Amino acid sequence: MAKVRNRIPLKLLVVGGHPADAFDNAGGTCLHHTRLGDTVSALVLTNGARVHDVVISDGMRRKKQIPQGKKLEKLLEIRSKVKKEEVREACAIMGIRDVRFLTYDDSIFLVREKIIRDIACVIREIRPNIIITHYPYDNGGLADQHALTGQSVLHASWVANSVDSEYPNPPHRVAQIFFMGFPSHVVRDNALLREFSAHCQVYVDVSDVIHLKVEALGKMKSQQYNGRYTLKRSEAVEGSAGLGVGVPYAEPFIVAYSDIYQTLPVSEFLLKKSQEQEKDWFGRVGFLVSKDGNLGRYQRVLNTKHRRFKKE
Numbered sequence: 001m002a003k004v005r006n007r008i009p010l011k012l013l014v015v016g017g018h019p020a021d022a023f024d025n026a027g028g029t030c031l032h033h034t035r036l037g038d039t040v041s042a043l044v045l046t047n048g049a050r051v052h053d054v055v056i057s058d059g060m061r062r063k064k065q066i067p068q069g070k071k072l073e074k075l076l077e078i079r080s081k082v083k084k085e086e087v088r089e090a091c092a093i094m095g096i097r098d099v100r101f102l103t104y105d106d107s108i109f110l111v112r113e114k115i116i117r118d119i120a121c122v123i124r125e126i127r128p129n130i131i132i133t134h135y136p137y138d139n140g141g142l143a144d145q146h147a148l149t150g151q152s153v154l155h156a157s158w159v160a161n162s163v164d165s166e167y168p169n170p171p172h173r174v175a176q177i178f179f180m181g182f183p184s185h186v187v188r189d190n191a192l193l194r195e196f197s198a199h200c201q202v203y204v205d206v207s208d209v210i211h212l213k214v215e216a217l218g219k220m221k222s223q224q225y226n227g228r229y230t231l232k233r234s235e236a237v238e239g240s241a242g243l244g245v246g247v248p249y250a251e252p253f254i255v256a257y258s259d260i261y262q263t264l265p266v267s268e269f270l271l272k273k274s275q276e277q278e279k280d281w282f283g284r285v286g287f288l289v290s291k292d293g294n295l296g297r298y299q300r301v302l303n304t305k306h307r308r309f310k311k312e
Ligand SMILES: [Zn+2]
Pocket: 017, 018, 021, 146
């Protein structure tokens, strides 16, 4: 993707509840932005070791007794470091070089003043135009660390926009917040989502970088994302979102603030899609990263099909 001349580079900040959330919902979108010359930073709120780690949350389930006190603290610290390194490697693949960790304990995660002020401090320092974070009503908005992260970020965006005697950075107003559309509200798989009425208004076509997202997910060995899961997940999650809008793979978003234009917005893609034949649609969405690999192969498949269609 070539850099666009005269385009003012944007600053983006991704705020995730757990380490992998720094890239696993919106990583393809982030890579598109960095390829355009925008800067993307990521902020992870918790160490994620208690909820998603092969040694701690998974391994200790089978033990008769778990380590106590300082021993457990030390182990949490070690596993937290492992996860940080994995996330840094994964984020680098997705074009995110500035990755920060607040390393809060993920045992009981609540919306509280300290966390809000910490996030606000990072917002005032980075001064992002766009924040990407979890949907505040994720999983019904109840006792869900993703939803509570989204709620904390909303509070923090207000705090960042006011002066603070503890921090020298001037106030900063965020232009737009995009809530990540994965995963719970896409598939209404539990009772908490019964009354859920939000929908994703923006989808980013990430088909050209989905193979890199698969590679990035594979870095998360601490939560056993390496192996066939990454391909299955990409087909089931990004693939499902893409299928809904007519591209092979997409990342969906819910927009926080109504946007303002001089005329009504309609994308080139929608205009093109409105003119196409069904076989074009099926040819496009039928691309499988698990079978076809990267977009180069995808384009070759499409070209072959187009040539064949012309002969018919
Ligand atoms: Zn998470």
